[in-house]
Amino acid sequence: MKFFTKLIQSIKMAMKSIKGNKGRSALTMLGIIIGVGSVILLTGIGGGTTKAITDQLSAMGTKLITVSFNRRFTTRTVDFEDLTEFVEENPELVTNLTPYISGNAQAKLGNTNFSTSLDATDPAYETIKNVSLNEGRFISQSDVDNYSYVAIIGTYIQQTLFGGMSPIGETIKLNGKQFKIIGVYTETGDSTETSQDNKVTIPYTTAQRFLKNKTISTYYLEGASEDMIDISVDSIEAFITQKLGSDSGFSVSSVSEMLDTMDEVTASMTSLLAGIAAISLVVGGIGVMNIMTVSVSERTREIGIRKAIGARTTDILLQFLIESIILSAIGGLLGVGIGLGLGPAVEKIANMEYVVQTNMVLLSFCFSLAIGVFFGIAPANKAAKLNPIDALRSE
Amino acid sequence: MIRLHGVTKVYQMGDTEVRALDGVDLYIRPHEFVAIIGPSGSGKSTLMNIIGCLDTPSEGQYWIDGVEISKMSDNDLADLRNQKLGFIFQQYNLLPKLSAIENVELPLIYKGIGISERSKLAKEALKRVGLSEKIHHKPSELSGGQQQRVSIARALSSHPQLILADEPTGALDSKSGIEIMQMLHDLHDEGNTIIIITHDLNIAKQAERIVTIRDGKIVGDMDNRDDMAGAENVKGSDIGDNENLKIVDTEAGN
Ligand SMILES: Nc1ncnc2c1ncn2[C@@H]1O[C@H](COP(=O)(O)OP(=O)(O)OP(=O)(O)O)[C@@H](O)[C@H]1O
Ligand SMILES: [Mg+2]
Numbered sequence: 001m002k003f004f005t006k007l008i009q010s011i012k013m014a015m016k017s018i019k020g021n022k023g024r025s026a027l028t029m030l031g032i033i034i035g036v037g038s039v040i041l042l043t044g045i046g047g048g049t050t051k052a053i054t055d056q057l058s059a060m061g062t063k064l065i066t067v068s069f070n071r072r073f074t075t076r077t078v079d080f081e082d083l084t085e086f087v088e089e090n091p092e093l094v095t096n097l098t099p100y101i102s103g104n105a106q107a108k109l110g111n112t113n114f115s116t117s118l119d120a121t122d123p124a125y126e127t128i129k130n131v132s133l134n135e136g137r138f139i140s141q142s143d144v145d146n147y148s149y150v151a152i153i154g155t156y157i158q159q160t161l162f163g164g165m166s167p168i169g170e171t172i173k174l175n176g177k178q179f180k181i182i183g184v185y186t187e188t189g190d191s192t193e194t195s196q197d198n199k200v201t202i203p204y205t206t207a208q209r210f211l212k213n214k215t216i217s218t219y220y221l222e223g224a225s226e227d228m229i230d231i232s233v234d235s236i237e238a239f240i241t242q243k244l245g246s247d248s249g250f251s252v253s254s255v256s257e258m259l260d261t262m263d264e265v266t267a268s269m270t271s272l273l274a275g276i277a278a279i280s281l282v283v284g285g286i287g288v289m290n291i292m293t294v295s296v297s298e299r300t301r302e303i304g305i306r307k308a309i310g311a312r313t314t315d316i317l318l319q320f321l322i323e324s325i326i327l328s329a330i331g332g333l334l335g336v337g338i339g340l341g342l343g344p345a346v347e348k349i350a351n352m353e354y355v356v357q358t359n360m361v362l363l364s365f366c367f368s369l370a371i372g373v374f375f376g377i378a379p380a381n382k383a384a385k386l387n388p389i390d391a392l393r394s395e
Numbered sequence: 396m397i398r399l400h401g402v403t404k405v406y407q408m409g410d411t412e413v414r415a416l417d418g419v420d421l422y423i424r425p426h427e428f429v430a431i432i433g434p435s436g437s438g439k440s441t442l443m444n445i446i447g448c449l450d451t452p453s454e455g456q457y458w459i460d461g462v463e464i465s466k467m468s469d470n471d472l473a474d475l476r477n478q479k480l481g482f483i484f485q486q487y488n489l490l491p492k493l494s495a496i497e498n499v500e501l502p503l504i505y506k507g508i509g510i511s512e513r514s515k516l517a518k519e520a521l522k523r524v525g526l527s528e529k530i531h532h533k534p535s536e537l538s539g540g541q542q543q544r545v546s547i548a549r550a551l552s553s554h555p556q557l558i559l560a561d562e563p564t565g566a567l568d569s570k571s572g573i574e575i576m577q578m579l580h581d582l583h584d585e586g587n588t589i590i591i592i593t594h595d596l597n598i599a600k601q602a603e604r605i606v607t608i609r610d611g612k613i614v615g616d617m618d619n620r621d622d623m624a625g626a627e628n629v630k631g632s633d634i635g636d637n638e639n640l641k642i643v644d645t646e647a648g649n
Contacts, residue, residue, distance in 0.1 A: 006507060
C-alpha cells in the first residue's frame with residue numbers, strides 16, 4: 001500500500017517533469033519513435049511480401065506435387081503409364097496426375113506474327129492447377145485421344161489478334177498449323193506480351209506429334225491430403241528411383257515444401273530487418289540516457305531538497321527510473337501508432353502488401369520499455385546516490 | 396534528545412584543511428528552544444547539517460534519541476529526517492515547479508501517506524501558517540515571507556519533534572521575520588524542540604538557550620530563560636561581523 005502510494009506519486013511527478021520539458025522530451029522520444037516505428041514498418045513489409053508469395057504458392061494448390069525429369073534416360077524410363085499405374089495403386093497418397101510439356105511457338109493470324117509460350121497437357125490439369133477460364137472450355141479427353149488441333153489462349157493473344165472479341169471457334173496458326181480456339185484463360189498478369197497472358201495450351205498428344213518430341217519431362221500430381229504431402233513425395237521418389245535404378249536426374253517437389261523453405265527465408269529476412277531497426281532503438285535509448293543524465297545534474301538541488309525532507313535512496317531511484325520508462329513508453333506508443341499508421345500509406349505508394357506482425361508490435365514496445373529501464377538505471381542511480389548536503393549546496 | 400560528543404568536521408581544500416567544526420560537545424534536551432550564534436564561517440551551518448543528518452562528522456559521535464547516527468543506514472536516516480526532523484532553510488528550498496500544497500505534501504508522500512489524508516494534513520499545515528488562500532500558488536508567485544511560511548508548513552506537516560531553522564529570517568524584512576518567529580514560538584509552546592541559527596541578536600534573545608560558536612568550537616552556552624536576564628551576557632562579538640546590527644565589537648579577542 002505504502003509502495004503503491006509512492007509509485008503513483010512517482011508516476012505523477014515523472015509526467016509533470018516530462019510535461020515541463022515538452023520540447024526536450026519530444027526530441028528524446030524521437031529516437032524511440034523512429035526505432036519502434038521502423039521495426040513495425042519493416043517487419044510489416046516483410047510480412048506482406050511473405051504473404052504475397054505464400055498466397056501465390058497456395059493458389060497453385062497446397063497439395064500440388066511436381067515431378068520433373070531433367071535428363072534423358074535411355075535404358076530404363078518412367079513414362080505416363082507408369083505414373084498412372086502408381087496413382088491408381090496408391091489412392092491414399094495421390095489422387096490425380098497430368099502430363100505437362102512446355103515450349104514456344106510462333107503464333108500467326110493474317111499479318112500479325114509473334115512468339116508465344118506453348119504448353120500441352122490433358123484434362124486433369126484443369127483441376128490440379130485450378131485453371132480458370134474466361135470463356136469456352138478446357139481440353140477434353142476426346143481432344144487428347146483424337147490428337148485434336150484445339151487451343152486455349154491467353155488474354156494477350158485475344159486482345160492482339162481478336163481485339164478483345166470472343167475468339168471461340170476462330171482459328172490461329174501455331175508454327176504453321178491451324179488450331180481451333182476452344183477457350184480463353186482468365187487474365188493473370190497485365191495482358192502484355194511479356195506477361196503470363198501470352199500463352200496457348202494444347203492437348204499433349206497433339207504436341208508430341210506436332211513438336212516431334214515424345215518425351216514428357218514434367219508431371220503434376222495432386223496429393224491426397226495436405227498433411228501427408230511429405231509421405232506422398234517420398235513414395236513417388238522411391239517409386240521412380242526403383243524404376244530408374246537411379247536416384248538422380250529427376251526431382252519431386254511439393255508446394256508445401258516450398259512454403260516451408262519460404263517461411264525459413266522470410267523468417268531470417270524478418271529478423272534481419274528487426275535487427276537493423278533494433279539498432280536504431282538502441283541509439284534512441286542512448287538519447288534517453290543522455291537526457292536523463294542532463295536532467296539529473298540539472299535537478300541536483302531538487303534531489304537534495306527531497307532527500308532533506310525524507311526521500312529514501314529508492315524513492316529518488318524510482319522517480320528517475322519511472323521518468324525514463326515513461327519517456328520510452330510514450331515514445332514506444334507513438335512509434336507503434338506511426339508504424340501502424342504508415343503501413344497503409346506504404347501499401348498504396350509502394351504498391352506492396354503490408355501485414356502487421358502483431359508479435360513484433362508487442363516485442364518492439366516491450367523492447368522500448370526495456371530500453372527505458374536499461375538506459376535509465378545509470379542516471380537514476382547517480383541521482384539516488386547523491387549525498388544530501390552536496391546536492392543541497394549545488395546551484 | 397540530541398547529544399554530540401567531540402564532533403569534528405574537516406574539509407580538505409587542496410593542501411590545507413579547514414576544521415569547520417572542532418570537537419563540539421553539545422546536549423540538547425527535549426522541548427528546548429536553542430539559538431546558535433557565531434560569526435560568519437564559524438561553522439553554524441555545518442553544525443546544523445550534522446544535527447539534521449544531512450552531513451556526517453569526520454570524527455566524534457552523535458546520538459538522536461539514544462541511537463548513534465553513524466550506525467544507521469541511509470534509509471534509516473532518510474526515515475529519521477522524514478519523521479523526526481523538520482527543516483527551515485534561509486533560502487526556503489521549495490521545489491519551484493510544485494504548488495504550495497504540493498510542496499507541503501512532499502514529506503507526507505515519502506512517509507507513504509495516502510492522497511486524501513495527505514491533502515488534509517497539508518491544508519491544515521498551510522492554514523496554520525495563514526496561507527489557506529494560496530495553496531495552489533507556485534513559489535514564484537509568493538513573496539519571500541510567504542515562501543518561508545510554506546517551508547514552515549512543509550516542516551510542520553509531518554509533525555516532527557525537532558525543528559531545525561538555519562537563518563529562517565535571514566532573507567526577510569523585519570515584519571515577516573517577526574511573523575516567522577511567532578510561528579516558531581507557537582511550535583515551541585506545543586512541545587517541539589527548536590534549534591535556530593541566527594545572526595540577529597534580537598532573535599537569539601528570544602530563545603531559552605544561546606549557544607555561541609567560533610572557529611568551529613563552542614565558546615559560550617548560556618541559559619536565557621529568566622525573562623531575558625542573561626541577555627546582557629551575550630556580547631556583540633558573539634554575533635560577529637553582522638554590521639546590520641550596528642553593534643560595536645568591543646571585545647574582539649574574547
Ligand atoms: N563544502 C565545503 N568545502 C570546504 N569548506 C567548507 C565547506 N562547507 C563549509 N566550509 C568551510 O567551513 C567553515 C564553516 O562554514 P559554515 O557554512 O558552517 O559557516 P557558517 O557559520 O554557517 O557561516 P554563515 O554565517 O556565513 O552562514 C567555513 O570556513 C567554510 O569555508
Ligand atoms: Mg550558514
